[in-house]
Structures are given as structure tokens and as C-alpha cells.
Amino acid sequence: MTAGARQPVKISWLRIIAAATVFVAFIAAIDVAAHGAFLSRGNIASVLSQISYDFILAIGETFVIITAGIDLSIGSLVSLCGVVMAIVANSLHLSGFLLIAVTLVSGLAVGALAGYVNALPVVKLNLPPFITTLAMMQIALGASYMLSHGRPVALVSPAFGNLGYGGFFGGLTGLLHVQGNLFPIVWMLVVGLFFSTLLTRTRFGRYVLAIGGNEEASRLAGVDVARAKTLVYVISGVCAAIVGFLYMALFSSGSPQTGTGNEMLAAIAAVVVGGTSLMGGRGTIVGTFFGALLIGSLNNAMNLLHVDSYLQMVVLGAVILLAVALDELRKRYL
Amino acid sequence: MRGIAKAFPGVQALADVSLSLGGGEVLALVGENGAGKSTLMRILAGGLAADAGEILIDGKRVVIDAPRTAERLGVGMIYQEFNLVPQLTAVENLVLGDEPTRRGFLDTSAALERARRIFEELRIAMPPDVPVARLSVGQQQLVEIAKVLSKRARIIVMDEPTAALTENEIERLFALVERLKAAGKGIVYISHRLEELARIADRVTILRDGRVIETRAERAFPEDEIVAAMVGRQLDAHYPALPPIAQSAPVVLDVRSLSRPPQIDGLNLQVRAGEIVGLAGLIGAGRTEILRAIAGADVPRGGEILIDGRVARIRSPIDAIGAGIAFITEDRKAQGLVLGMSVRENVTLAHLAQYVNRDLMIDRAREARTTQRMIDELDIRTPSTEQLVKNLSGGTQQKVVLAKWLIGTVRVLLFDEPTRGIDVAAKAEIYALMVGLAQRGSAIVMVSSELPEVLGMAHRIFAVRGGALVRSFAHDEATPDAVMLAAAGAAA
Missing domain, CATH: 3.40.50.300 (P-loop containing nucleotide triphosphate hydrolases)
Structure with missing residues (x-):
């Protein structure tokens, strides 16, 4: 067809208005049902702090999925990085900020390395990422259990405890009269903003989207496809490491069990609900945030409404399906 | 109906x-x-x-x-x-x-x-x-x-x-x-x-x-x-007049004993500034493979490529682009464009480094200005720089591909089936653009399955068979029969 006079700007406004309306209606309905408990300041902070873990994991996964890949290893990497960081922290004769910084860097290094190893067979041998990250999921989890002997590694230093309810963030929590932990929320905002900018405003981000849209055309246009794809898995590993760090600070220990539950699936669900295409080429971090927020709010709302926890799982699955189906219909008709 | x-x-x-x-x-x-x-x-x-x-x-x-x-x-x-x-x-x-x-x-x-x-x-x-x-x-x-x-x-x-x-x-x-x-x-x-x-x-x-x-x-x-x-209007002669090549025109593209098994073995080709060379041959003759090897899309195994007399080491499309080679692929949708991206994003894809500011952010306004300039220059019929390329017609898409290369410094253009699937009017525009590029001193190699196109648009025509240039014709001496005969070889 000829260049239609379709105006993408108008359409995206319509989309935002539609999405916002649905969202506001949804929240209002829950709040009324929960007698105002849902929109209380404390509950909002608690929902945000709950979703920050899944959202940060989902940020890395968003990059991977935009290139039409998948990273199944992130849950295991949360576990491995947490354990490694706890061991490193306990073996260092440091304290305070320096201890926290060195520990964090060691975890990020492990996450980045694991991501790099994930990417190698994908870019060098053209193996499907489903396989390489499935292998890494096993390897990282095994390593995590080996290093920790299957038991949580308790943190000796109290420095990490202050990241939670003590210290600066604890004070802030008290000042704002909210429950919940502000520390992960701050991380979520900083990491989210950073990677959203990386995706939408930099050359690397443009390349990631272009590769997902058409890898061969990108290669022939001089895009270093191997490098960009490698970086994408490294980012995913780094995000997993950050989440591992946050959980470790939360629990004051590095446990091999952390991250081995629903985390990976929840992250992928947030990405997909957030409008990122599994076929690649399309996706945003902001969308992923709203995906995580929707899922997190739903979980929280069902808890407030005393929905049976097994039923919660069923509802959550149905909502994920519904959200993606609605998005597909929206693309077709709106 | x-x-x-x-x-x-x-x-x-x-x-x-x-x-x-x-x-x-x-x-x-x-x-x-x-x-x-x-x-x-x-x-x-x-x-x-x-x-x-x-x-x-x-x-x-x-x-x-x-x-x-x-x-x-x-x-x-x-x-x-x-x-x-x-x-x-x-x-x-x-x-x-x-x-x-x-x-x-x-x-x-x-x-x-x-x-x-x-x-x-x-x-x-x-x-x-x-x-x-x-x-x-x-x-x-x-x-x-x-x-x-x-x-x-x-x-x-x-x-x-x-x-x-x-x-x-x-x-x-x-x-x-x-x-x-x-x-x-x-x-x-x-x-x-x-x-x-x-x-x-x-x-x-x-x-x-x-x-x-x-x-x-x-x-x-x-x-x-x-x-x-x-x-809706009378078209002029199908093919534009080819501008003559100056006697002194230097060789821009010099391919020396290029090899890429199994198809290409010891290929030599010189193209001068302002010259359009056409490769004619049957499907499977290795025409596309020759272009791909020069463009680094497939890695050549032997031989060397000189651009403006300087050896260009080409091991990837990145090297080729750095050397000033543009490869306009035969399959726009699969190899030339990211269909889900806008005209702007496609136009700057191969030269994105030039649109990054010192803060490492892409300067979208500058991108849009360049794209708008190309839209005007090539008469790309799109409502805006932000239109998604998949919504454009074939001829318009081809112009977007061209724009992608023309915003950089291009010395050699390799056209593979430049007018496949596009209409008569757009074809004439593409031909005019090719001639214009040649006039500005680029070297052009064109592959086409439409014999009249090769004959009408090239200063020199090579019949290609088995990945080799089997015979060369000057523009004036090339007839469809002679070129096809050479391309088909003894079997014809």
C-alpha cells in the first residue's frame, strides 16, 4: 500500500489513554473492595518494594527478549551471585561503605561473566539462547549449592542490615511514615532509568532494537551484531546480580534457594505483559515496569482481599494471558 | 466484482x-x-x-x-x-x-x-x-x-x-x-x-x-x-542517457583475484569513477555472490580489494562500509531494512556513530534533519520521518535503502536487483539516481535479472557464469542475444 497517512503520534496517545483508563479503573475497583487499604501510603510503598526485585530482573530480560532471545538463567544467577557476595563479604576485613561496594562489585562481576558465557555459544555457534541459558540455569544453581554447601550463608557484618530498615533508608522510611523498605525502590528507579535511557537514547539501544527487528539487515548495515548480543546477555546477568544483592541485604544472608522459585517466570511475564514482543524488535523498559506493576498490584490486591493463595496462582496466570491477548487485539484494531 | x-x-x-x-x-x-x-x-x-x-x-x-x-x-x-x-x-x-x-x-x-x-x-x-x-x-x-x-x-x-x-x-x-x-x-x-x-x-x-x-x-x-x-503521464525514454566517462577517470574499485569457494575463484574487476558496470547472468551464476564477497557479507578467502588505489581489508560489512562500499541488497525486506522501524531509524542505521553526541546520546533532531534532507533529495514519498518503513511502497522502500547509504561517504555502490518489484515510475527515478551517483564520481556495479535493464544502464556489461566474468561487452556492442549466449555458455 501507499504510505498511508497514519499518524503514529496520535495512535500512541490513544493507547496511553486507553491503558491509563483501564489501569485507574482497576486500581479504584480494588481499593473500594479492600476498603481503602490498597491505596494507603504504606501499601503503595510495600507494593513498589515488592515489585522492585522482579522488575530489575525483568529489565535485563527485556533487552534479551528484544533481540528475539531468552534468558532462563536469571533466577539461578540471583542465587549464585547472592551466595558469592555473602561469601566475599564475610571473608573481607572491611566495613561500612567500602565493604558494601566491594561486595556488590564482586557480585556484578559474577553476573556479567555468566552473561558473557551465556552469549558466547549464541554469537559464535549460533546456538539457540533457550539451550545455552537453560544450561547456565543448571550450572549456576549447582555452583551456588556447592559454594554454600546447600545452606544460607549468613552475613557477619551488620553493614548490610542498615540498607534495609536501619541507616539512611530506615530513617527515610520513618520520615515518610511508610512501611516497607525504600532501599529496593531506589535501586529500581535508578537501574530502571539508566537502562531505559540506554535502550531508547543510545547507539547500543538502537542496535538492540534493530537486531531484533532484522538481524541480517543490521549486520549488512555494519552493526556489530555479536558485540551487541553479547552485551545484552551481560546486562541480563548484571541485573540478576543486583537482585541477588538486594535479596542478600534483605535477608542478611546469601541463600542458594533465593531466586529459584517463580522469579524467572515472573520477570518474563512482566516483560511480555509490558508489551515487548517475543519475536523481537519491539519493547520498552517503561512497559516492563507497568507489566511488573500490574502483576505486583494484582498479587497484593488478592492478598488484601484474602484470596486463597492457590487460587491466586490461577488468577495470575489467567491475567497474564488476558493482558497479552488484549495487547494483540489492541495492535490489530486500535 | x-x-x-x-x-x-x-x-x-x-x-x-x-x-x-x-x-x-x-x-x-x-x-x-x-x-x-x-x-x-x-x-x-x-x-x-x-x-x-x-x-x-x-x-x-x-x-x-x-x-x-x-x-x-x-x-x-x-x-x-x-x-x-x-x-x-x-x-x-x-x-x-x-x-x-x-x-x-x-x-x-x-x-x-x-x-x-x-x-x-x-x-x-x-x-x-x-x-x-x-x-x-x-x-x-x-x-x-x-x-x-x-x-x-x-x-x-x-x-x-x-x-x-x-x-x-x-x-x-x-x-x-x-x-x-x-x-x-x-x-x-x-x-x-x-x-x-x-x-x-x-x-x-x-x-x-x-x-x-x-x-x-x-x-x-x-x-x-x-x-x-x-x-497518468507520458514517460520519457525508459533509461536515462549514460554520461560519458572521462578518459582520465581513475579506477575506484579494483578487485584482484578475489576468491570465495565454492563459487568465486580468482575474480578480477576494475570499475572507474563514474562508471556503471552491469553483471548479467542466469540465476545461480554467482552474480549476487560476487557482490556479497566485495561487500564483506560473505568473507572472501583470497585476493584483495583496492578502493581508490588503497588496499581495503574487508572481513565484514563493517570493514566494507569503512572503505566506502555500499551494498544495496536484492531482498529489501529481509536484508535491506528493519521494517518495524521508522524511516529515520533506517536511514541512520549504518552511520549511527555520527549522530551520537558527546553525552553518548543519539541526537534525534540531527537524525531527523538528515533524514528530511534525504527525503527531499530522493523524493521519498513518506508522510514523515517517523513513518514505519513497512507502511511504504516498494519503490519508496528502495529509496530509503539508498538514503541509508548516501548519508555516508560512498565510493562504490553495489546494486543487486535495484528495481525488483517496483513500478515503472519508481524504476525511472532509481535509474536517474544511479546515473547521478556515477556522475558524482562513484563506481557502480549492478546485478539484474532484467537484461534490458543491464543493457540500458551499464557502460560495460559482463556475462557471468559459474562465478566468473566470462565475457565483457561495451554498452554499444551489447545485444540481448549476445549477452545471454555468453551467460548461458556452451549449453545454449
């Missing part, structure tokens, strides 16, 4: 279109890209619903609301892009969706028998047990036609059926169309190749901007009048 109308957001694709087709008749449907041919045929095939109008088959009003309904009513479509499952054999594809079974299991001998009958009817030879991916494009098309006939189609729509065929295959296709006509089938034939119409069409219907401009018997419709009706 009577009074068919269809509107898409912002564009009236079809307005009051009526056409008729008799049994045993070939109706050619011609028009520029975006004229509404595909939309009209998709409505006939049940892929789209019309806003207004009706369809009558055998005088009875029918409602075609789904592809299945169209199939049941005897409408068969053969699209430009085939709908075959590449891993399945010809027979398996033929019976796909309607497999004969016995006691719930696939009955392969019955399937084979059914396929044999149809192939016999069409008088075509087809290896029954080879995956269609390993068949030639021509053979795959025959499988498509057989598939449509096996569903008892009486109205057959062929969309650009000869676009990817060799001369021989085209001859065979025409013979087959004659037989289908004799069997009383009605055929709608969509083509950009006007010279074919005289061979095959009984009547010609011309669409422009979603309206029927004229329907006439083919014999009463000379080619220049068809073109004029299509574009």
Missing part, C-alpha cells in the same frame, strides 16, 4: 472498482505499486473485507468472508511469496490441509496418486520426494499452481509470477497458462513486466490510485499507452 471500495486509515485504497473475467481468459491487472492491485485481490481471496461493492461468480452474488470461502468458490491465489512448507515435499505440500487418510493414518500412496494426476494434467515433471526448499524457484511455483488446481480453482490469480523466474522457466509458465486457458480457467495476471502482456494477456485493466482507469483488449493497447495510463 462490482463497485468495490476499501479504505484504510488515511487512504482510500479502492474506490468503485469493477472488473470482469471470463472463463478461458487472461486478464492482466497492471498499475503502479500502491495502485490497489493487491488490496483488490486480497478482497477476492477473502483475506480482506470490502467496505462496499459485490462479487458475482457465474452470475450469482457471493459473500467471500474468509480465505476458505474463496477456496470453496474456486478462487485460487498464487502469491509472489510462496506459501509452501519448505521442509515438506512437493506431494506433501500439494495435499497439505486435505491429506488423504486411511483408518486415521496418512495414506501416502493415495496422496502420491493425486499429485501424479495433477502433475500429469499440467504436463510437468516434478520430483515427488524432495523437500521443496531444494527445488528451483520455478519448480516451487509449479507446486503452488498445482496446489491451487488440486482445490478445483476456476479463477486463478497470479501475482508477479515471473519476478523470480529464469527465461526458460518463464517460457514454461506461459505454456502452462495457455493450457489452463484452454481448460476454461479464468486467470488474473498481475505483472510489472509490460513486455509480457503482449505474450499472454487477452485484456488489460489498469488501476491507478484505487480506481480503474481503463480496460481494453491487449491488442488495442500499445505498451507506451499502458505506461501512460498507469502513471
Whole structure:
């Protein structure tokens, strides 16, 4: 067809208005049902702090999925990085900020390395990422259990405890009269903003989207496809490491069990609900945030409404399906 | 079809279109890209619903609301892009969706028998047990036609059926169309190749901007009048005059004993500034492979490439772009464009580093300015720099590909099938652009399956066979027969 006079700007406004309306209606309905408990300041902070873990994991996964890949290893990497960081922290004769910084860097290094190893067979041998990250999921989890002997590694230093309810963030929590932990929320905002900018405003981000849209055309246009794809898995590993760090600070220990539950699936669900295409080429971090927020709010709302926890799982699955189906219909008709 | 109308957001694709087709008749449907041919045929095939109008088959009003309904009513479509499952054999594809079974299991001998009958009817030879991916494009098309006939189609729509065929295959296709006509089938034939119409069409219907401009018997419709009706104005001579190359023009592209097994072994080619070199040959002769090796799309194994006398080490497209080589690929959609991205994002993709500010952010305003400049310069018909490339017509998309390369410093342009699937007017514009680029001192190598295009557009023509340049012709001495003979080799 000829260049239609379709105006993408108008359409995206319509989309935002539609999405916002649905969202506001949804929240209002829950709040009324929960007698105002849902929109209380404390509950909002608690929902945000709950979703920050899944959202940060989902940020890395968003990059991977935009290139039409998948990273199944992130849950295991949360576990491995947490354990490694706890061991490193306990073996260092440091304290305070320096201890926290060195520990964090060691975890990020492990996450980045694991991501790099994930990417190698994908870019060098053209193996499907489903396989390489499935292998890494096993390897990282095994390593995590080996290093920790299957038991949580308790943190000796109290420095990490202050990241939670003590210290600066604890004070802030008290000042704002909210429950919940502000520390992960701050991380979520900083990491989210950073990677959203990386995706939408930099050359690397443009390349990631272009590769997902058409890898061969990108290669022939001089895009270093191997490098960009490698970086994408490294980012995913780094995000997993950050989440591992946050959980470790939360629990004051590095446990091999952390991250081995629903985390990976929840992250992928947030990405997909957030409008990122599994076929690649399309996706945003902001969308992923709203995906995580929707899922997190739903979980929280069902808890407030005393929905049976097994039923919660069923509802959550149905909502994920519904959200993606609605998005597909929206693309077709709106 | 009577009074068919269809509107898409912002564009009236079809307005009051009526056409008729008799049994045993070939109706050619011609028009520029975006004229509404595909939309009209998709409505006939049940892929789209019309806003207004009706369809009558055998005088009875029918409602075609789904592809299945169209199939049941005897409408068969053969699209430009085939709908075959590449891993399945010809027979398996033929019976796909309607497999004969016995006691719930696939009955392969019955399937084979059914396929044999149809192939016999069409008088075509087809290896029954080879995956269609390993068949030639021509053979795959025959499988498509057989598939449509096996569903008892009486109205057959062929969309650009000869676009990817060799001369021989085209001859065979025409013979087959004659037989289908004799069997009383009605055929709608969509083509950009006007010279074919005289061979095959009984009547010609011309669409422009979603309206029927004229329907006439083919014999009463000379080619220049068809073109004029299509574009709505008289076109000048088909190919622009080639500017002469200065005696002193230096060699820009110098390829020395380039090798890339298995196709290319010791290839030499010199192209001077302002020169257009055309490579002619049959499909599979290695023309595309030569361009790909020069462009670093495939890594050459031996030999060297000099640009402006300097050795360029080319191991990847990145190296080639750095050396000033632009490769305009034969398949725009698969290799040239990121369809889901905007015009702006496609135009700057190969030179994005130049649009990054010191804070490492992409300067979108600067991108948009450059893109707008290219839109004006190349007359790219898009409502804005932000239009998604997938919404543009073929000719416009090709200009976006060109813009992508022209914003950088380009010394050598490699065109692979530069006008495939684009309409006459856009072709003329692409030709003019090529000549303009040559005049500004670039070296151009062009590959095309349309022999007149190579002959009309190149200063020098090489016949290509087996990955080698077997014979060279100057522009004035090249005749279609001589070039084809050389390209076909002793076998011709």
C-alpha cells in the first residue's frame, strides 16, 4: 500500500489513554473492595518494594527478549551471585561503605561473566539462547549449592542490615511514615532509568532494537551484531546480580534457594505483559515496569482481599494471558 | 466484482472498482505499486473485507468472508511469496490441509496418486520426494499452481509470477497458462513486466490510485499507452542517457583475484569513477555472490580489494562500509531494512556513530534533519520521518535503502536487483539516481535479472557464469542475444 497517512503520534496517545483508563479503573475497583487499604501510603510503598526485585530482573530480560532471545538463567544467577557476595563479604576485613561496594562489585562481576558465557555459544555457534541459558540455569544453581554447601550463608557484618530498615533508608522510611523498605525502590528507579535511557537514547539501544527487528539487515548495515548480543546477555546477568544483592541485604544472608522459585517466570511475564514482543524488535523498559506493576498490584490486591493463595496462582496466570491477548487485539484494531 | 471500495486509515485504497473475467481468459491487472492491485485481490481471496461493492461468480452474488470461502468458490491465489512448507515435499505440500487418510493414518500412496494426476494434467515433471526448499524457484511455483488446481480453482490469480523466474522457466509458465486457458480457467495476471502482456494477456485493466482507469483488449493497447495510463503521464525514454566517462577517470574499485569457494575463484574487476558496470547472468551464476564477497557479507578467502588505489581489508560489512562500499541488497525486506522501524531509524542505521553526541546520546533532531534532507533529495514519498518503513511502497522502500547509504561517504555502490518489484515510475527515478551517483564520481556495479535493464544502464556489461566474468561487452556492442549466449555458455 501507499504510505498511508497514519499518524503514529496520535495512535500512541490513544493507547496511553486507553491503558491509563483501564489501569485507574482497576486500581479504584480494588481499593473500594479492600476498603481503602490498597491505596494507603504504606501499601503503595510495600507494593513498589515488592515489585522492585522482579522488575530489575525483568529489565535485563527485556533487552534479551528484544533481540528475539531468552534468558532462563536469571533466577539461578540471583542465587549464585547472592551466595558469592555473602561469601566475599564475610571473608573481607572491611566495613561500612567500602565493604558494601566491594561486595556488590564482586557480585556484578559474577553476573556479567555468566552473561558473557551465556552469549558466547549464541554469537559464535549460533546456538539457540533457550539451550545455552537453560544450561547456565543448571550450572549456576549447582555452583551456588556447592559454594554454600546447600545452606544460607549468613552475613557477619551488620553493614548490610542498615540498607534495609536501619541507616539512611530506615530513617527515610520513618520520615515518610511508610512501611516497607525504600532501599529496593531506589535501586529500581535508578537501574530502571539508566537502562531505559540506554535502550531508547543510545547507539547500543538502537542496535538492540534493530537486531531484533532484522538481524541480517543490521549486520549488512555494519552493526556489530555479536558485540551487541553479547552485551545484552551481560546486562541480563548484571541485573540478576543486583537482585541477588538486594535479596542478600534483605535477608542478611546469601541463600542458594533465593531466586529459584517463580522469579524467572515472573520477570518474563512482566516483560511480555509490558508489551515487548517475543519475536523481537519491539519493547520498552517503561512497559516492563507497568507489566511488573500490574502483576505486583494484582498479587497484593488478592492478598488484601484474602484470596486463597492457590487460587491466586490461577488468577495470575489467567491475567497474564488476558493482558497479552488484549495487547494483540489492541495492535490489530486500535 | 462490482463497485468495490476499501479504505484504510488515511487512504482510500479502492474506490468503485469493477472488473470482469471470463472463463478461458487472461486478464492482466497492471498499475503502479500502491495502485490497489493487491488490496483488490486480497478482497477476492477473502483475506480482506470490502467496505462496499459485490462479487458475482457465474452470475450469482457471493459473500467471500474468509480465505476458505474463496477456496470453496474456486478462487485460487498464487502469491509472489510462496506459501509452501519448505521442509515438506512437493506431494506433501500439494495435499497439505486435505491429506488423504486411511483408518486415521496418512495414506501416502493415495496422496502420491493425486499429485501424479495433477502433475500429469499440467504436463510437468516434478520430483515427488524432495523437500521443496531444494527445488528451483520455478519448480516451487509449479507446486503452488498445482496446489491451487488440486482445490478445483476456476479463477486463478497470479501475482508477479515471473519476478523470480529464469527465461526458460518463464517460457514454461506461459505454456502452462495457455493450457489452463484452454481448460476454461479464468486467470488474473498481475505483472510489472509490460513486455509480457503482449505474450499472454487477452485484456488489460489498469488501476491507478484505487480506481480503474481503463480496460481494453491487449491488442488495442500499445505498451507506451499502458505506461501512460498507469502513471497518468507520458514517460520519457525508459533509461536515462549514460554520461560519458572521462578518459582520465581513475579506477575506484579494483578487485584482484578475489576468491570465495565454492563459487568465486580468482575474480578480477576494475570499475572507474563514474562508471556503471552491469553483471548479467542466469540465476545461480554467482552474480549476487560476487557482490556479497566485495561487500564483506560473505568473507572472501583470497585476493584483495583496492578502493581508490588503497588496499581495503574487508572481513565484514563493517570493514566494507569503512572503505566506502555500499551494498544495496536484492531482498529489501529481509536484508535491506528493519521494517518495524521508522524511516529515520533506517536511514541512520549504518552511520549511527555520527549522530551520537558527546553525552553518548543519539541526537534525534540531527537524525531527523538528515533524514528530511534525504527525503527531499530522493523524493521519498513518506508522510514523515517517523513513518514505519513497512507502511511504504516498494519503490519508496528502495529509496530509503539508498538514503541509508548516501548519508555516508560512498565510493562504490553495489546494486543487486535495484528495481525488483517496483513500478515503472519508481524504476525511472532509481535509474536517474544511479546515473547521478556515477556522475558524482562513484563506481557502480549492478546485478539484474532484467537484461534490458543491464543493457540500458551499464557502460560495460559482463556475462557471468559459474562465478566468473566470462565475457565483457561495451554498452554499444551489447545485444540481448549476445549477452545471454555468453551467460548461458556452451549449453545454449
